[in-house]
Amino acid sequence: MFIVGSKGIPGSYGGYETFVDRLTERHQGDPSLKYHVACKAKDSERFVYHNADCFDVRVPSIGPAQAIWYDVAALNDCVSYIRRNRIPHPIVYVLACRIGPFAAHFQKVIHCLGGVLYVNPDGHEWMRAKWSRPVRAYWKWSERLMTRHSDLMVCDSVNMERYIRGEYAGYSPRTTFISYGADARPSVLADDDPKLLGWYREKGLSPKSYYLVVGRFVPENNYETMIREFMASGSKRDFALVTNVSDRFLEELRERTHFDEDPRVRFVGTVYDRELLMKIRENAYAYFHGHEVGGTNPSLLEALASTDLNLLLDVGFNREVAEDGALYWDKRPGDLAALIDRADAMDPEEIRALGVKARRRIHDAYSWEHIANQYKELFTNDKSAVEA
Known part of the structure; x- marks a missing residue:
């Protein structure tokens, strides 16, 4: 071969x-x-x-x-x-x-x-x-x-x-x-691992205090929609973006969304440590996935394997993977913002139930x-x- x-x-x-x-x-x-x-x-x-x-x-x-x-x-x-x-x-x-x-x-x-x-x-x-x-x-x-x-x-x-x-x-x-x-297992890092705690201190974050996205910094991953809608929501949590920013695209987003005026929106750089990134996903309150071009996306599988609450762009590629183990949004103004407000108010047991479905989906079909x-x-x- x-x-x-x-x-x-x-x-x-x-x-x-x-x-x-x-x-x-x-x-x-x-x-x-x-x-x-x-x-x-x-x-x-x-x-x-x-x-x-x-x-x-x-x-x-x-x-x-x-x-x-x-x-x-x-x-x-x-x-x-x-x-x-x-x-x-x-x-x-x-x-x-x-x-x-x-x-x-x-x-x-x-x-x-x-x-x-x-x-x-x-x-x-x-x-x-x-x-x-x-x-x-x-x-x-x-x-x-x-x-x-x-x-x-x-x-x-x-x-x-x-x-x-x-x-x-x-x-x-x-x-x-x-x-x-995807790896259908939890991170080997403990909740009090110095590497994890140091990352949280540096970024000003803490477990369950943030929404998360991980992915390439390109327009078709709908960063503008996610940022704009998060800013329109009433969430008290932060939005942590783990991505390798392009200066040109970042400036375009700043001009169009004024995200720099919202302290909740945080570009936190890249994380190449596999276990650390897995733990950051596990500790996220929820995960955004805005990819709409391509087939089965690695970052989506990794999120479903680690994060209980996943909010996905409603396209065929994403529904095919997550099925009923996630919540879905579209690009109409206000749709994702309303979903974020709903997610913030969800019962912890409801969130855990979605996480169980998501991990079962990964274990059964995508391990x-x-x-x-x-x-x-x-x-x-x-x-x-x-x-x-």
């Missing part, structure tokens, strides 16, 4: 990087699976991590085109390794739809080697506001080409699978649904153990992997 498209493991923990790390961790003792993982690097070397063969791919500093270069170079390395070592029936799994113009070529080469090409389409990258119109057009074109020239589209949400099947029905794409995962088992079933039993 060759995986291309993550920045690599270990040590880089975006969504795809965490996925590859957890997958290889759970399969490291399984003799029926052998992983080869591309890693983005300035040097070129091979090393073993979680019993996976990790190979560094050198990428030049060429701006945004780095990602395309990286995927193409990594696939060339995979093809060379498969040929050199005469790997029978290889599966090459590409994460994200960046290299559509090259998809037909690589599918043909991989088929000639007796293998198959799988693609994870991620989310609607072509809808993200951060991209210019030409870049969005490229993402959409690339997605179409990769759907057309893949042997299987592995979608991380039912809604994304439905979109791929409908949007590209003319290609009769072969699809399956396997979600992203990493469950996801790893689904991937093992796919990689070992998918007939196309041996008949291509």
Whole structure:
């Protein structure tokens, strides 16, 4: 199994990087699976991590085109390794739809080697506001080409699978649904851990005194709506935003919302310590989730696994995941503000009951153990992997 498209493991923990790390961790003792993982690097070397063969791919500093270069170079390395070592029936799994113009070529080469090409389409990258119109057009074109020239589209949400099947029905794409995962356990940090207490002192927060959001600082995650609506609410709690701010977007939000005039709104920086962030989520009074572009979102799964009260933007991707374990809002003026006021007045037992439902949902459908088992079933039993 060759995986291309993550920045690599270990040590880089975006969504795809965490996925590859957890997958290889759970399969490291399984003799029926052998992983080869591309890693983005300035040097070129091979090393073993979680019993996976990790190979560094050198990428030049060429701006945004780095990602395309990286995927193409990594696939060339995979093809060379498969040929050199005469790997029978290889599966090459590409994460994200960046290299559509090259998809037909690589599918043909991989088929000639007796293998198959799988693609994870991620989310609607072509809808993200951060991209210019030409870049969005490229993402959409690339997605179409990769759907057309893949042997299987592995979608991380039912809604994304439905979109791929409908949007590209003319290609009769072969699809399956396997979600992203989450750690279905509490943080190892105690309530009086010095690391946690120090963070609270620094940020001026305390357990259950804050609403929380964790995520990329981009417009499609609806920071403006969440800030504006929180400011319109009567909540006495704070709103803590754990995110890596972009100065330009931050200034735009300041001009449009005047959040700097409301002491409850607190940009508290990033938290890369996994256990600390998990504990911060556990101690939040409630969690906001405003993502509306993409498939199953890692930060949503992590919130449902840790936070009792979750207030989610009402879109198909989010309802599919949380079901009745969360409360929902839309972007109409006043809707989220009213929900915040309602949340502030909720009975603690009602909140705990929602938390039980949310954690059960994660345990039953989104635990990493469950996801790893689904991937093992796919990689070992998918007939196309041996008949291509």
